[in-house]
Amino acid sequence: MKISMTVNGEAVSGEVEGRTLLVDFLRNDLKMTGTHIGCDTSQCGACTVHVNGMSVKSCSILAAEADGADVATIEGQANQDGSLNVIQQAFQDHHGLQCGFCTPGMVMAATELLKHNKKPTVAEIRHHLDGNICRCTGYHNIVKSIMAASGQDVSSIAAE
Amino acid sequence: MIPAPFSYHRPSALTDAIAILSEHGDDARVMAGGHSLIPMMKLRMADIPHLIDLQDIPNLSDISVEGSRVKMGAMVTQAQVIADQGLAHAAPLLKEAALQIADPQVRYMGTVGGNVANGDPANDMPGLMQCLDASFTLVGPNGTRAVNARAFYEAAYMTAREDEEVLTEISFDAHAAGYAYEKQKRKIGDYATAASAVLLSKDGGRCSSASIAMTNLSDTPIFSEAASAALIGTQLDDAAIKQAVSAALGDIDPTEDNRGPVAFKMHVAGVILTRAIQRAWSRA
Numbered sequence: 001m002k003i004s005m006t007v008n009g010e011a012v013s014g015e016v017e018g019r020t021l022l023v024d025f026l027r028n029d030l031k032m033t034g035t036h037i038g039c040d041t042s043q044c045g046a047c048t049v050h051v052n053g054m055s056v057k058s059c060s061i062l063a064a065e066a067d068g069a070d071v072a073t074i075e076g077q078a079n080q081d082g083s084l085n086v087i088q089q090a091f092q093d094h095h096g097l098q099c100g101f102c103t104p105g106m107v108m109a110a111t112e113l114l115k116h117n118k119k120p121t122v123a124e125i126r127h128h129l130d131g132n133i134c135r136c137t138g139y140h141n142i143v144k145s146i147m148a149a150s151g152q153d154v155s156s157i158a159a160e
Numbered sequence: 161m162i163p164a165p166f167s168y169h170r171p172s173a174l175t176d177a178i179a180i181l182s183e184h185g186d187d188a189r190v191m192a193g194g195h196s197l198i199p200m201m202k203l204r205m206a207d208i209p210h211l212i213d214l215q216d217i218p219n220l221s222d223i224s225v226e227g228s229r230v231k232m233g234a235m236v237t238q239a240q241v242i243a244d245q246g247l248a249h250a251a252p253l254l255k256e257a258a259l260q261i262a263d264p265q266v267r268y269m270g271t272v273g274g275n276v277a278n279g280d281p282a283n284d285m286p287g288l289m290q291c292l293d294a295s296f297t298l299v300g301p302n303g304t305r306a307v308n309a310r311a312f313y314e315a316a317y318m319t320a321r322e323d324e325e326v327l328t329e330i331s332f333d334a335h336a337a338g339y340a341y342e343k344q345k346r347k348i349g350d351y352a353t354a355a356s357a358v359l360l361s362k363d364g365g366r367c368s369s370a371s372i373a374m375t376n377l378s379d380t381p382i383f384s385e386a387a388s389a390a391l392i393g394t395q396l397d398d399a400a401i402k403q404a405v406s407a408a409l410g411d412i413d414p415t416e417d418n419r420g421p422v423a424f425k426m427h428v429a430g431v432i433l434t435r436a437i438q439r440a441w442s443r444a
Contacts, residue, residue, distance in 0.1 A: 001168065018168030018211065019201075040161040042199050043349055045265060054239070054268040059161075060198050061269070064168045065213055109264070130348040131263030 003067040007032070008076025016063045023047040025063035026073060034074035034104040038133065045132035048105035049073045055112040057131070074104035077111065087111055087149040094154065096145030098136035106132050110146045119150055122157070163201035166209050172216040174299060174326065181324040182301050184210045190326055192235055192274035195266050196283075220273070220328060225250045231331040234273020238262070241272060250334040253357060257288050257341035263349045276309070277327040279317040282351035286313060287381035288341060291357035291373035294332035300325035313380035337361045337369065338444025342436035344428050346419065352376040353419040354429040356408075356436040360391065362444035367391045372404065372437070377412040377429050384408040387433075396441045405433045 004013035007030060014029045026032045026049070037059055038046035047059040050072040077085050084092065087110050097103040106129065113120060113128040120128070125146050126139070134142060144157045171177045181188050188210035191197050200206035214220060220235035225246040232247075241247060241258040248255045261284050262270060275285040276296065289296075289309035296307050298321055307320045314320065321327060343355035355375035361368045370391040373383045387408035394400035414425035 018166050019163040021198075021202075037161070040199075040202055042195060042266065045263070048265060055265050056268050057265045059202075060195050060266075062168065062194070062198070062213075064170070065194065065215065067170075128264055131265040 001064060003064055005066050005069050005071055007071045008073060018062065018064055020063040021059055022061040022063045022066050023058035026058060032073050032075050036101055036104060038101065043133065044102070045109065046102050046105045048108045048132060050108060050112060055109050074107055077107060087114065087146070090145040090149035094141050094145040094148050096137065096142045102132060102134045106134065106142055110149065113146070114150055119152060120146070122147065161202050163198070164204060164207050166211050168211055168213065170213040170216050174217050174328065177212050177214065177217060177326055178299065178301055178324060180210060180212050181326070185323050188212060190214050192271040193237060193269035195270040196274060196278045196280065223247055228333045228335065229331065230334050231329055232272055233329055234271060234327050236272045238267035238270050238272070242267065251292065253288065253292065253339035253341055253359065256339065257284050257357065260284065260341065260343045272330055273327050276330060277319065277321060279313065279319045281316055281379050281381060282376045284343065284352065284355060284375050287355065287373040287375040288357045289330065290381050290383040291359055291371045292332040293371065294330050296327055297329035297331070298325040299328050310383045316379040335361065338440040338442065340436040340439035340443070342432045342439065343375070344432050354425060354432045356433045358436040358440040360437070360440045360444045365395055367394055367396055372408055372433070374408065374412055374429065377414045377425065382411050384411045386411060391437070396437070401434055401437050404437060405430050408433050
C-alpha cells in the first residue's frame with residue numbers, strides 16, 4: 001500500500017506492506033538510520049521518534065498507521081547550519097553518551113520533555129526517560145546533559 | 161520482530177469496522193494504540209489476517225465529565241487520562257494508576273479501551289474499572305449493549321466481548337472517596353507482581369463504603385466483595401484491615417512466574433492491599 005507522511009519537514013511517500021513497522025520504513029526505505037532497534041518487546045526506546053509531536057516507539061507503530069502524520073527523527077534535529085542543537089551539544093559536552101546506540105531515542109525523548117517542561121527537575125527528567133534504556137552511561141550524565149540543555153546549573157549534579 | 165503479513169484497514173466509521181469484523185470473524189481484530197497487539201504480532205503470538213486501525217473513527221478519544229458521570233471513549237490514551245484536569249478531579253484514582261502503567265511513549269499510544277479489552281490479567285485498568293464499578297459499551301452488528309466491568313472478564317484473554325463487537329466507551333459514576341492504586345513491580349514498565357485499587361468513603365469516622373479490586377493475582381482481575389464488606393462500618397483499625405486483607409487473599413489465585421512463586425505473591429498481595437487500604441483511608 002502507498003503511504004505519505006512528513007518526515008523532518010519534508011513530504012515523503014513509499015510503498016509498504018501492512019506489517020511494515022514505522023522504524024523499518026524510516027531505516028530501510030528512507031535510509032534514515034539514526035533511529036535504532038534495541039529490542040523486540042517495546043521496552044528500550046532506541047526507536048523513539050516524534051509522531052504528531054508525541055514521542056513514540058516507532059517499533060510498535062505501523063508505517064501505515066503513520067500515513068498522513070508529521071514525523072520527526074534525530075536526523076532533523078541539528079540546526080539549519082549543520083551545527084548541533086542545544087540538546088545534542090549538551091549530550092556531547094556532558095558525556096551523555098558512550099556507544100551512541102540509545103542516543104537518538106534519548107535525544108528525541110529529551111526534546112519532547114523540554115518542549116513541555118522548560119526547567120524539569122532531576123526527578124522529572126528521570127521519570128520522562130522511563131521508556132528509554134541505556135546500557136552504557138548509567139543515566140547520570142544523560143540527566144546532567146538534559147539539565148544543562150534546559151539552561152540549569154549542573155554543578156551540584158557534577159559533584160554527586 | 162517481524163509480524164506475519166496482514167491486510168491493514170483504517171475505516172472512518174464504526175459501522176465499517178463492525179462490518180469488517182463480521183465478515184472475517186476471528187481473523188480480524190481491531191487495533192487501538194497497538195501497544196499490546198503489535199508486540200504480540202511481532203512475536204507471532206498473534207496472527208491477525210485483518211487488522212482494523214480505529215484511529216479515524218470519530219469521537220472515540222472524547223472524555224466527558226458531567227456531574228458525577230464520567231465517560232471515556234475507548235481510544236482515550238493513558239497520556240490523556242494523566243493530562244485531563246476534569247478527569248483528575250472527578251476520579252483521581254485513574255491518574256494515579258495511569259502513571260504506573262508502562263512508560264511515557266507507550267502512554268501516548270496505549271488506550272484505556274485497549275487496556276480493558278485486551279483481557280490480559282496483567283493490565284492495570286481492568287481491576288481499576290472493577291473498583292470503580294465501570295460499565296463497558298460494546299457495539300456490534302445487532303446494536304449496542306453495556307457490560308459491567310465486574311462481569312466482563314472470564315479468563316485470561318477471554319472476555320464478554322463477542323468477536324464482531326467493538327468496545328467503544330467506558331463510563332462510571334465517580335463518587336468522592338479516598339483512593340489508592342498501589343502496585344508492586346520489578347521495574348518501570350513491568351506488569352504488577354501484585355496491585356490493588358481501593359476506594360473508601362468515610363462517614364463519622366467509620367467506613368461507609370468500600371471497593372477493593374486486585375490486578376495480576378488471578379487469570380482475571382478480581383473484585384473482592386468480601387474484602388469490601390469487611391471494612392464497611394469499621395473505623396479501619398488494624399483488625400478490620402487484617403480481616404479485609406484475609407478476605408481478599410481468599411479470592412485470588414496467583415500463579416508462579418518470573419515475578420515469584422505463589423507463596424511470595426500471596427505475601428506481596430497482602431502487603432500491597434494493606435498499603436492501598438491505609439492510603440485510601442488517609443485520603444477519605
